[in-house]
Amino acid sequence: MEQDWTVRRVPAADGADIVLHSIGIGPGIVVVHGGGVTIETYRRLAIRLADRFTVHLYNRRGRADAAARAEPYDGEQDIDDLAALLAHTGARDVIGHSGGGFIALRAAARRLPISRLALYDPAVQVDGLTPTAWLPGAREAARAGDIARAMALTSAGINTHSAASRLPLGLQVAICRLFLRTPIGRAMGELLPTTLDESALIHRHDGPPEQWAGVDAAVLLACGADGPPYYPPTNEALARVMPHARTLLVPRAGHDALNRAPRHLVDALAAFFAAPVTSEPAGS
Template sequence: MSTASGRTVETEVRSSDGTSIAFEQSGRGPALILVSSALADRSDTRKLAGILAGHFTVINYDRRGRGASSDGAAYAVEREVEDIAALIGHAGGSASVFGSSSGAVLALRAAAAGLDVDRLALYEPPFSVTQDDFGPPEGFAGHIGTLLAEDRRSEAVKAFMVQAQNMPAFMVGSMRLMPGVWRTLTGMAHTLPYDLAVMGDTQRGRPLEPKPWSAVKAPVLVLTGSRSPEGFGRAAQALTEVLPDARHRTLKGLNHGAVVMAPRKIAPEIIEFLGAPPAP
Protein backbone atom coordinates (compact mmCIF):
# COMPACT_ATOMS: atom_id res chain seq x y z
CA MET A 1 0.00 0.00 0.00
CA SER A 2 1.26 3.52 -0.75
CA THR A 3 0.05 7.07 -1.07
CA ALA A 4 0.08 8.79 -4.41
CA SER A 5 3.55 10.40 -4.86
CA GLY A 6 4.31 9.60 -1.22
CA ARG A 7 2.89 12.88 0.07
CA THR A 8 1.18 13.29 3.45
CA VAL A 9 -2.59 12.94 3.32
CA GLU A 10 -4.92 13.76 6.23
CA THR A 11 -8.04 11.62 6.42
CA GLU A 12 -10.11 9.47 8.81
CA VAL A 13 -11.78 6.10 9.24
CA ARG A 14 -14.85 5.10 11.21
CA SER A 15 -14.39 2.61 14.01
CA SER A 16 -17.00 -0.06 14.78
CA ASP A 17 -18.87 2.17 17.22
CA GLY A 18 -18.93 5.10 14.79
CA THR A 19 -16.03 7.01 16.35
CA SER A 20 -14.04 9.01 13.82
CA ILE A 21 -10.33 8.18 13.93
CA ALA A 22 -8.19 10.87 12.28
CA PHE A 23 -4.76 10.13 10.85
CA GLU A 24 -1.98 11.31 8.58
CA GLN A 25 -0.78 8.92 5.90
CA SER A 26 2.57 9.33 4.22
CA GLY A 27 5.25 7.41 2.36
CA ARG A 28 5.31 4.27 0.27
CA GLY A 29 5.65 0.57 0.92
CA PRO A 30 4.30 -1.83 3.55
CA ALA A 31 1.78 -0.34 5.97
CA LEU A 32 2.97 0.73 9.43
CA ILE A 33 0.64 2.11 12.12
CA LEU A 34 2.03 4.30 14.92
CA VAL A 35 0.33 4.14 18.34
CA SER A 36 1.06 7.03 20.72
CA SER A 37 1.56 6.96 24.48
CA ALA A 38 -0.45 8.51 27.32
CA LEU A 39 -1.16 12.26 27.08
CA ALA A 40 0.01 12.23 23.45
CA ASP A 41 -1.51 12.51 20.00
CA ARG A 42 -0.02 12.07 16.53
CA SER A 43 2.05 15.25 16.91
CA ASP A 44 4.37 13.33 19.26
CA THR A 45 5.15 10.75 16.58
CA ARG A 46 5.13 13.09 13.57
CA LYS A 47 8.94 13.36 13.31
CA LEU A 48 9.30 9.60 13.60
CA ALA A 49 6.60 9.17 10.95
CA GLY A 50 8.49 11.49 8.60
CA ILE A 51 11.64 9.38 8.89
CA LEU A 52 9.84 6.07 8.49
CA ALA A 53 7.89 7.34 5.47
CA GLY A 54 11.01 6.77 3.38
CA HIS A 55 10.44 3.02 3.83
CA PHE A 56 6.78 2.47 4.68
CA THR A 57 3.27 3.75 4.16
CA VAL A 58 2.98 5.29 7.63
CA ILE A 59 -0.39 5.75 9.31
CA ASN A 60 0.08 8.17 12.22
CA TYR A 61 -3.23 8.50 14.03
CA ASP A 62 -4.90 10.29 16.91
CA ARG A 63 -6.16 7.82 19.46
CA ARG A 64 -9.84 8.32 20.35
CA GLY A 65 -10.54 11.39 22.44
CA ARG A 66 -7.35 13.11 21.24
CA GLY A 67 -6.45 15.57 18.51
CA ALA A 68 -8.87 15.45 15.60
CA SER A 69 -10.39 12.08 16.53
CA SER A 70 -13.79 11.93 18.19
CA ASP A 71 -14.67 9.81 21.22
CA GLY A 72 -17.24 7.19 22.08
CA ALA A 73 -19.98 7.41 24.69
CA ALA A 74 -18.29 4.89 27.00
CA TYR A 75 -14.66 3.79 27.02
CA ALA A 76 -13.39 0.23 26.86
CA VAL A 77 -9.98 -1.03 25.77
CA GLU A 78 -11.79 -3.14 23.18
CA ARG A 79 -12.94 0.06 21.44
CA GLU A 80 -9.31 1.15 20.99
CA VAL A 81 -8.48 -2.27 19.57
CA GLU A 82 -11.35 -1.79 17.14
CA ASP A 83 -9.86 1.58 16.16
CA ILE A 84 -6.62 -0.16 15.19
CA ALA A 85 -8.65 -2.79 13.34
CA ALA A 86 -10.29 -0.03 11.30
CA LEU A 87 -6.89 1.41 10.41
CA ILE A 88 -5.63 -2.05 9.41
CA GLY A 89 -8.70 -2.41 7.22
CA HIS A 90 -7.89 0.91 5.58
CA ALA A 91 -4.33 -0.31 5.03
CA GLY A 92 -5.57 -3.30 3.05
CA GLY A 93 -6.10 -5.94 5.72
CA SER A 94 -2.72 -6.22 7.44
CA ALA A 95 -0.05 -3.89 8.82
CA SER A 96 2.91 -3.73 11.13
CA VAL A 97 2.47 -1.67 14.30
CA PHE A 98 4.80 0.46 16.42
CA GLY A 99 3.74 1.61 19.88
CA SER A 100 5.46 3.49 22.69
CA SER A 101 4.91 3.27 26.45
CA SER A 102 1.22 2.50 27.15
CA GLY A 103 0.69 2.70 23.39
CA ALA A 104 3.03 -0.29 23.13
CA VAL A 105 0.76 -2.22 25.47
CA LEU A 106 -2.28 -1.21 23.41
CA ALA A 107 -0.49 -2.47 20.29
CA LEU A 108 0.21 -5.76 22.10
CA ARG A 109 -3.44 -6.08 23.08
CA ALA A 110 -4.48 -5.50 19.48
CA ALA A 111 -2.17 -8.23 18.24
CA ALA A 112 -3.26 -10.59 21.04
CA ALA A 113 -6.90 -9.99 20.04
CA GLY A 114 -6.17 -11.56 16.67
CA LEU A 115 -5.77 -8.52 14.44
CA ASP A 116 -3.69 -9.16 11.33
CA VAL A 117 -0.42 -7.63 12.56
CA ASP A 118 2.62 -8.49 10.44
CA ARG A 119 5.29 -7.37 12.91
CA LEU A 120 5.24 -5.46 16.18
CA ALA A 121 7.89 -2.96 17.33
CA LEU A 122 7.57 -1.59 20.86
CA TYR A 123 9.37 1.08 22.85
CA GLU A 124 9.43 0.67 26.63
CA PRO A 125 6.08 -0.90 27.54
CA PRO A 126 5.74 0.21 31.19
CA PHE A 127 5.02 -3.08 32.90
CA SER A 128 6.07 -3.32 36.55
CA VAL A 129 7.37 -6.84 37.14
CA THR A 130 9.19 -6.58 40.50
CA GLN A 131 8.53 -4.75 43.75
CA ASP A 132 11.50 -2.49 42.96
CA ASP A 133 9.83 -1.13 39.80
CA PHE A 134 7.75 2.01 39.80
CA GLY A 135 4.00 1.96 39.30
CA PRO A 136 0.93 3.87 40.44
CA PRO A 137 -0.27 3.34 44.01
CA GLU A 138 -3.29 1.22 44.89
CA GLY A 139 -6.55 2.96 43.98
CA PHE A 140 -4.82 5.37 41.61
CA ALA A 141 -7.39 4.99 38.82
CA GLY A 142 -10.15 6.00 41.22
CA HIS A 143 -8.12 9.01 42.38
CA ILE A 144 -7.63 10.18 38.78
CA GLY A 145 -11.33 9.65 38.11
CA THR A 146 -12.24 11.84 41.09
CA LEU A 147 -9.90 14.64 40.00
CA LEU A 148 -11.34 14.61 36.48
CA ALA A 149 -14.93 14.52 37.76
CA GLU A 150 -14.12 17.68 39.73
CA ASP A 151 -12.50 19.22 36.60
CA ARG A 152 -9.10 19.34 38.32
CA ARG A 153 -7.30 18.48 35.11
CA SER A 154 -3.94 19.99 36.01
CA GLU A 155 -3.86 18.03 39.25
CA ALA A 156 -4.73 14.84 37.37
CA VAL A 157 -1.87 15.36 34.91
CA LYS A 158 0.58 16.13 37.71
CA ALA A 159 -0.53 13.09 39.71
CA PHE A 160 -0.12 10.84 36.67
CA MET A 161 3.35 12.14 35.88
CA VAL A 162 4.65 11.95 39.44
CA GLN A 163 2.88 8.85 40.76
CA ALA A 164 2.48 6.72 37.62
CA GLN A 165 5.46 7.83 35.53
CA ASN A 166 7.84 8.48 38.46
CA MET A 167 8.73 11.91 37.09
CA PRO A 168 10.37 14.27 39.62
CA ALA A 169 7.95 16.94 40.85
CA PHE A 170 10.37 19.73 39.92
CA MET A 171 10.30 18.58 36.27
CA VAL A 172 6.51 18.72 36.28
CA GLY A 173 6.76 22.19 37.80
CA SER A 174 9.02 23.26 34.95
CA MET A 175 6.52 21.94 32.40
CA ARG A 176 3.75 23.97 34.01
CA LEU A 177 5.78 27.10 33.24
CA MET A 178 5.38 26.32 29.51
CA PRO A 179 1.74 27.36 28.89
CA GLY A 180 1.43 25.80 25.43
CA VAL A 181 2.84 22.45 26.54
CA TRP A 182 0.80 22.31 29.72
CA ARG A 183 -2.40 23.35 27.92
CA THR A 184 -1.92 20.49 25.46
CA LEU A 185 -1.39 17.98 28.26
CA THR A 186 -4.36 19.11 30.33
CA GLY A 187 -6.46 19.09 27.16
CA MET A 188 -5.93 15.33 26.99
CA ALA A 189 -6.29 14.68 30.72
CA HIS A 190 -9.68 13.01 30.22
CA THR A 191 -7.89 10.16 28.39
CA LEU A 192 -5.72 9.22 31.39
CA PRO A 193 -8.27 6.59 32.52
CA TYR A 194 -7.98 5.07 29.04
CA ASP A 195 -4.27 4.39 29.44
CA LEU A 196 -4.73 3.15 32.99
CA ALA A 197 -7.30 0.69 31.62
CA VAL A 198 -4.90 -0.38 28.87
CA MET A 199 -2.27 -1.16 31.50
CA GLY A 200 -4.79 -3.03 33.66
CA ASP A 201 -3.13 -4.91 36.53
CA THR A 202 0.33 -5.04 34.93
CA GLN A 203 1.92 -2.34 37.11
CA ARG A 204 1.68 -3.98 40.53
CA GLY A 205 5.22 -5.31 40.84
CA ARG A 206 4.34 -8.90 40.00
CA PRO A 207 5.78 -11.27 37.36
CA LEU A 208 4.18 -10.83 33.95
CA GLU A 209 1.54 -13.48 33.31
CA PRO A 210 1.72 -15.28 29.93
CA LYS A 211 -1.89 -14.44 29.10
CA PRO A 212 -3.03 -12.53 27.11
CA TRP A 213 0.42 -11.74 25.66
CA SER A 214 1.25 -15.30 24.59
CA ALA A 215 -1.55 -15.03 22.01
CA VAL A 216 0.59 -12.57 20.01
CA LYS A 217 1.82 -14.54 17.00
CA ALA A 218 3.65 -11.75 15.15
CA PRO A 219 7.42 -11.31 15.58
CA VAL A 220 8.08 -8.64 18.22
CA LEU A 221 10.99 -6.28 18.85
CA VAL A 222 11.08 -4.63 22.28
CA LEU A 223 13.33 -1.57 22.52
CA THR A 224 14.50 0.16 25.70
CA GLY A 225 16.88 3.03 26.41
CA SER A 226 20.03 2.66 28.50
CA ARG A 227 19.25 5.90 30.37
CA SER A 228 15.74 4.83 31.37
CA PRO A 229 14.98 3.33 34.79
CA GLU A 230 16.08 -0.31 35.04
CA GLY A 231 12.46 -1.41 35.40
CA PHE A 232 11.89 -0.90 31.68
CA GLY A 233 14.65 -3.37 30.89
CA ARG A 234 13.21 -5.90 33.33
CA ALA A 235 9.77 -5.43 31.78
CA ALA A 236 11.15 -5.91 28.28
CA GLN A 237 12.95 -9.11 29.26
CA ALA A 238 9.85 -10.44 31.01
CA LEU A 239 7.76 -9.71 27.94
CA THR A 240 10.14 -11.49 25.56
CA GLU A 241 9.95 -14.55 27.81
CA VAL A 242 6.15 -14.86 27.49
CA LEU A 243 5.91 -14.05 23.77
CA PRO A 244 6.33 -16.81 21.18
CA ASP A 245 8.69 -14.80 18.94
CA ALA A 246 10.36 -11.77 20.50
CA ARG A 247 13.70 -10.15 21.16
CA HIS A 248 14.91 -7.22 23.24
CA ARG A 249 17.43 -4.57 22.33
CA THR A 250 18.76 -1.72 24.50
CA LEU A 251 19.66 1.53 22.75
CA LYS A 252 22.59 3.45 24.20
CA GLY A 253 21.98 6.92 25.56
CA LEU A 254 18.19 6.98 25.18
CA ASN A 255 15.49 7.51 27.80
CA HIS A 256 11.70 7.15 27.94
CA GLY A 257 11.16 10.33 25.89
CA ALA A 258 13.23 9.13 22.95
CA VAL A 259 10.30 8.66 20.55
CA VAL A 260 9.79 12.44 20.65
CA MET A 261 13.32 13.62 21.44
CA ALA A 262 15.48 11.17 19.47
CA PRO A 263 13.39 9.61 16.66
CA ARG A 264 16.44 9.33 14.36
CA LYS A 265 18.03 6.90 16.81
CA ILE A 266 14.93 4.71 17.07
CA ALA A 267 13.91 4.68 13.40
CA PRO A 268 16.83 2.54 12.12
CA GLU A 269 15.95 -0.22 14.58
CA ILE A 270 12.35 -0.23 13.39
CA ILE A 271 13.36 -0.18 9.73
CA GLU A 272 15.78 -3.07 10.14
CA PHE A 273 13.35 -5.18 12.14
CA LEU A 274 10.48 -4.69 9.73
CA GLY A 275 12.73 -5.68 6.87
CA ALA A 276 12.14 -2.63 4.71
CA PRO A 277 14.27 -2.22 1.60
CA PRO A 278 16.61 0.79 1.65
CA ALA A 279 15.11 4.09 0.57
CA PRO A 280 15.91 5.03 -3.05
Protein backbone atom coordinates in the same frame (compact mmCIF):
# COMPACT_ATOMS: atom_id res chain seq x y z
CA MET B 1 12.68 14.63 -2.10
CA GLU B 2 10.15 16.08 0.35
CA GLN B 3 6.94 14.06 0.57
CA ASP B 4 3.40 15.21 1.24
CA TRP B 5 0.94 13.90 3.76
CA THR B 6 -2.31 12.34 2.59
CA VAL B 7 -5.39 12.44 4.78
CA ARG B 8 -8.24 9.95 4.46
CA ARG B 9 -11.34 9.08 6.44
CA VAL B 10 -11.67 5.41 7.31
CA PRO B 11 -14.99 4.05 8.63
CA ALA B 12 -14.78 2.51 12.08
CA ALA B 13 -16.86 -0.45 13.22
CA ASP B 14 -19.32 1.87 14.99
CA GLY B 15 -19.74 4.11 11.94
CA ALA B 16 -17.48 6.92 13.13
CA ASP B 17 -14.67 8.24 10.97
CA ILE B 18 -11.03 7.52 11.76
CA VAL B 19 -8.88 10.26 10.24
CA LEU B 20 -5.76 8.65 8.81
CA HIS B 21 -2.62 10.74 8.14
CA SER B 22 -0.13 8.91 5.89
CA ILE B 23 3.28 9.63 4.42
CA GLY B 24 5.98 7.68 2.63
CA ILE B 25 6.56 4.87 0.20
CA GLY B 26 6.84 1.15 0.73
CA PRO B 27 5.24 -1.30 3.18
CA GLY B 28 2.75 0.16 5.62
CA ILE B 29 3.28 0.74 9.34
CA VAL B 30 0.46 1.87 11.65
CA VAL B 31 1.52 3.88 14.70
CA VAL B 32 -0.57 3.62 17.90
CA HIS B 33 0.34 6.70 19.92
CA GLY B 34 0.73 6.97 23.67
CA GLY B 35 -1.52 8.61 26.21
CA GLY B 36 -1.58 12.33 26.89
CA VAL B 37 -0.54 13.31 23.37
CA THR B 38 -1.76 13.38 19.77
CA ILE B 39 -0.15 12.31 16.51
CA GLU B 40 1.60 15.69 16.23
CA THR B 41 4.50 14.43 18.37
CA TYR B 42 5.02 11.45 16.02
CA ARG B 43 5.32 13.29 12.73
CA ARG B 44 9.12 13.47 12.97
CA LEU B 45 9.28 9.68 13.37
CA ALA B 46 6.99 9.20 10.38
CA ILE B 47 8.99 11.54 8.19
CA ARG B 48 12.27 9.82 9.08
CA LEU B 49 10.82 6.41 8.14
CA ALA B 50 9.03 7.69 5.03
CA ASP B 51 11.86 6.95 2.60
CA ARG B 52 11.44 3.24 3.33
CA PHE B 53 7.88 2.75 4.59
CA THR B 54 4.40 4.23 4.35
CA VAL B 55 3.68 5.41 7.87
CA HIS B 56 0.07 5.80 9.03
CA LEU B 57 -0.77 8.04 12.00
CA TYR B 58 -4.19 8.49 13.57
CA ASN B 59 -5.53 10.08 16.72
CA ARG B 60 -7.11 7.68 19.13
CA ARG B 61 -10.65 8.43 20.32
CA GLY B 62 -11.27 11.61 22.24
CA ARG B 63 -8.28 13.48 20.82
CA ALA B 64 -7.89 16.21 18.17
CA ASP B 65 -9.66 15.10 14.95
CA ALA B 66 -10.83 11.75 16.35
CA ALA B 67 -14.41 10.88 17.26
CA ALA B 68 -15.56 10.83 20.87
CA ARG B 69 -14.52 7.94 23.07
CA ALA B 70 -17.07 5.47 24.43
CA GLU B 71 -17.53 5.58 28.20
CA PRO B 72 -16.76 3.89 30.50
CA TYR B 73 -13.39 3.30 28.90
CA ASP B 74 -12.39 -0.33 28.39
CA GLY B 75 -10.00 -0.14 25.45
CA GLU B 76 -12.19 -2.23 23.14
CA GLN B 77 -12.89 0.69 20.81
CA ASP B 78 -9.14 1.24 20.43
CA ILE B 79 -8.66 -2.36 19.33
CA ASP B 80 -11.60 -2.16 16.92
CA ASP B 81 -10.20 1.02 15.36
CA LEU B 82 -6.78 -0.55 14.87
CA ALA B 83 -8.46 -3.55 13.21
CA ALA B 84 -10.30 -1.21 10.84
CA LEU B 85 -7.08 0.56 9.88
CA LEU B 86 -5.18 -2.68 9.28
CA ALA B 87 -8.01 -3.86 7.03
CA HIS B 88 -8.20 -0.56 5.14
CA THR B 89 -4.47 -0.06 4.60
CA GLY B 90 -3.40 -3.68 4.25
CA ALA B 91 -0.57 -2.90 6.67
CA ARG B 92 0.67 -5.77 8.82
CA ASP B 93 3.28 -3.88 10.84
CA VAL B 94 2.53 -1.81 13.95
CA ILE B 95 4.41 0.51 16.29
CA GLY B 96 2.97 1.05 19.76
CA HIS B 97 4.27 3.60 22.26
CA SER B 98 3.57 3.67 26.00
CA GLY B 99 -0.22 3.28 26.45
CA GLY B 100 -0.49 2.71 22.71
CA GLY B 101 1.86 -0.22 23.19
CA PHE B 102 -0.64 -1.77 25.60
CA ILE B 103 -3.41 -1.37 23.01
CA ALA B 104 -1.25 -2.81 20.22
CA LEU B 105 -0.21 -5.78 22.36
CA ARG B 106 -3.83 -6.52 23.25
CA ALA B 107 -4.68 -6.36 19.56
CA ALA B 108 -1.93 -8.85 18.74
CA ALA B 109 -3.15 -11.14 21.52
CA ARG B 110 -6.62 -10.96 19.92
CA ARG B 111 -5.04 -12.34 16.75
CA LEU B 112 -5.39 -9.23 14.62
CA PRO B 113 -3.35 -9.62 11.40
CA ILE B 114 -0.08 -8.19 12.72
CA SER B 115 3.19 -9.60 11.38
CA ARG B 116 5.66 -7.34 13.17
CA LEU B 117 5.01 -5.37 16.33
CA ALA B 118 7.53 -2.82 17.65
CA LEU B 119 6.75 -1.62 21.16
CA TYR B 120 8.65 1.26 22.73
CA ASP B 121 8.26 1.62 26.51
CA PRO B 122 5.02 -0.38 26.37
CA ALA B 123 2.80 0.44 29.35
CA VAL B 124 2.10 -3.18 30.21
CA GLN B 125 1.75 -4.12 33.86
CA VAL B 126 3.56 -7.39 34.60
CA ASP B 127 3.71 -8.82 38.13
CA GLY B 128 3.42 -5.37 39.69
CA LEU B 129 6.66 -4.06 38.19
CA THR B 130 5.17 -0.65 37.31
CA PRO B 131 4.35 1.70 40.23
CA THR B 132 0.64 2.17 40.90
CA ALA B 133 0.40 3.94 44.28
CA TRP B 134 0.30 7.38 42.62
CA LEU B 135 -2.83 6.74 40.57
CA PRO B 136 -5.67 7.13 43.14
CA GLY B 137 -4.36 10.51 44.30
CA ALA B 138 -3.90 11.71 40.74
CA ARG B 139 -7.41 10.67 39.75
CA GLU B 140 -8.88 12.34 42.84
CA ALA B 141 -7.04 15.59 42.02
CA ALA B 142 -8.22 15.46 38.40
CA ARG B 143 -11.83 14.90 39.48
CA ALA B 144 -11.50 17.94 41.77
CA GLY B 145 -10.27 20.02 38.84
CA ASP B 146 -6.72 20.41 40.19
CA ILE B 147 -4.96 19.41 36.97
CA ALA B 148 -1.57 20.77 38.08
CA ARG B 149 -1.57 18.54 41.16
CA ALA B 150 -2.83 15.57 39.16
CA MET B 151 -0.07 16.13 36.60
CA ALA B 152 2.59 16.42 39.30
CA LEU B 153 1.50 13.18 40.95
CA THR B 154 1.36 11.43 37.59
CA SER B 155 4.78 12.63 36.48
CA ALA B 156 6.44 11.68 39.75
CA GLY B 157 4.68 8.32 39.84
CA ILE B 158 5.71 7.38 36.31
CA ASN B 159 9.13 9.03 36.09
CA THR B 160 10.61 7.45 39.21
CA HIS B 161 14.14 7.89 37.81
CA SER B 162 13.78 11.67 37.47
CA ALA B 163 15.37 14.07 39.94
CA ALA B 164 12.22 16.20 39.68
CA SER B 165 10.19 13.33 41.17
CA ARG B 166 12.10 13.77 44.44
CA LEU B 167 11.31 17.47 44.82
CA PRO B 168 8.71 18.55 47.38
CA LEU B 169 5.23 18.02 45.97
CA GLY B 170 4.37 21.71 46.26
CA LEU B 171 7.31 22.63 44.08
CA GLN B 172 6.36 19.96 41.54
CA VAL B 173 2.83 21.36 41.41
CA ALA B 174 4.19 24.88 40.83
CA ILE B 175 6.35 23.61 37.97
CA CYS B 176 3.33 21.87 36.44
CA ARG B 177 1.28 25.08 36.66
CA LEU B 178 3.93 26.82 34.59
CA PHE B 179 4.06 23.88 32.16
CA LEU B 180 0.29 24.06 31.71
CA ARG B 181 0.72 27.55 30.25
CA THR B 182 2.66 26.17 27.27
CA PRO B 183 0.87 24.76 24.20
CA ILE B 184 1.99 21.17 24.83
CA GLY B 185 1.25 21.52 28.54
CA ARG B 186 -2.30 22.71 27.84
CA ALA B 187 -2.83 19.80 25.46
CA MET B 188 -1.51 17.26 27.98
CA GLY B 189 -3.58 18.84 30.74
CA GLU B 190 -6.77 18.57 28.70
CA LEU B 191 -6.03 14.92 27.99
CA LEU B 192 -4.92 14.03 31.53
CA PRO B 193 -8.28 12.57 32.70
CA THR B 194 -8.24 10.35 29.59
CA THR B 195 -4.65 9.33 30.34
CA LEU B 196 -5.56 8.44 33.93
CA ASP B 197 -8.46 6.28 32.73
CA GLU B 198 -6.04 4.42 30.47
CA SER B 199 -3.57 3.99 33.32
CA ALA B 200 -6.31 2.49 35.48
CA LEU B 201 -7.20 0.03 32.71
CA ILE B 202 -3.55 -0.97 32.29
CA HIS B 203 -3.18 -1.55 36.02
CA ARG B 204 -6.33 -3.71 36.07
CA HIS B 205 -4.61 -6.00 33.56
CA ASP B 206 -1.70 -6.66 35.90
CA GLY B 207 -0.67 -10.29 35.98
CA PRO B 208 2.00 -12.79 35.01
CA PRO B 209 3.68 -12.38 31.64
CA GLU B 210 2.18 -15.69 30.50
CA GLN B 211 -1.09 -13.91 29.74
CA TRP B 212 0.70 -12.58 26.62
CA ALA B 213 2.25 -15.88 25.56
CA GLY B 214 -0.24 -16.29 22.71
CA VAL B 215 1.18 -13.34 20.77
CA ASP B 216 2.78 -14.96 17.73
CA ALA B 217 3.83 -11.85 15.82
CA ALA B 218 7.50 -10.93 15.61
CA VAL B 219 7.85 -8.49 18.52
CA LEU B 220 10.56 -5.93 19.23
CA LEU B 221 10.38 -4.82 22.87
CA ALA B 222 12.39 -1.60 23.01
CA CYS B 223 13.02 0.83 25.83
CA GLY B 224 15.38 3.69 26.54
CA ALA B 225 18.50 3.31 28.64
CA ASP B 226 17.73 6.72 30.19
CA GLY B 227 14.04 6.03 30.85
CA PRO B 228 12.07 4.67 33.82
CA PRO B 229 13.75 1.62 35.37
CA TYR B 230 10.75 -0.70 35.21
CA TYR B 231 10.64 -1.00 31.42
CA PRO B 232 13.74 -3.24 30.98
CA PRO B 233 12.53 -5.95 33.41
CA THR B 234 9.01 -5.71 31.98
CA ASN B 235 10.32 -6.22 28.46
CA GLU B 236 12.57 -9.08 29.53
CA ALA B 237 9.64 -10.82 31.24
CA LEU B 238 7.49 -10.45 28.12
CA ALA B 239 10.27 -11.64 25.81
CA ARG B 240 10.67 -14.85 27.81
CA VAL B 241 7.11 -15.97 27.07
CA MET B 242 6.48 -14.68 23.53
CA PRO B 243 7.78 -17.12 20.91
CA HIS B 244 9.12 -14.50 18.46
CA ALA B 245 10.13 -11.61 20.71
CA ARG B 246 13.41 -9.91 21.50
CA THR B 247 14.40 -6.88 23.55
CA LEU B 248 16.33 -3.76 22.63
CA LEU B 249 17.83 -1.29 25.10
CA VAL B 250 18.27 1.98 23.21
CA PRO B 251 21.24 4.10 24.35
CA ARG B 252 20.84 7.83 24.97
CA ALA B 253 17.07 7.49 24.94
CA GLY B 254 14.29 8.36 27.35
CA HIS B 255 10.55 7.75 27.27
CA ASP B 256 10.08 10.38 24.56
CA ALA B 257 12.74 8.97 22.21
CA LEU B 258 10.13 7.69 19.76
CA ASN B 259 8.88 11.27 19.40
CA ARG B 260 12.40 12.69 19.07
CA ALA B 261 13.23 9.95 16.53
CA PRO B 262 17.03 9.87 16.82
CA ARG B 263 18.72 8.21 13.87
CA HIS B 264 19.96 5.16 15.82
CA LEU B 265 16.40 4.37 16.97
CA VAL B 266 14.86 5.00 13.55
CA ASP B 267 17.42 2.72 11.90
CA ALA B 268 16.78 -0.03 14.46
CA LEU B 269 13.04 0.15 13.76
CA ALA B 270 13.63 0.14 10.00
CA ALA B 271 15.85 -2.94 10.27
CA PHE B 272 13.21 -4.75 12.34
CA PHE B 273 10.42 -4.00 9.87
CA ALA B 274 12.59 -4.92 6.88
CA ALA B 275 13.52 -8.34 8.29
CA PRO B 276 11.63 -11.41 7.04
CA VAL B 277 9.06 -13.03 9.30
CA THR B 278 8.99 -16.77 9.86
CA SER B 279 5.23 -17.18 10.12
CA GLU B 280 2.04 -15.70 8.71
CA PRO B 281 0.29 -13.13 10.90
CA ALA B 282 -2.72 -14.23 12.88
CA GLY B 283 -5.97 -13.72 10.99
CA SER B 284 -4.30 -13.57 7.58
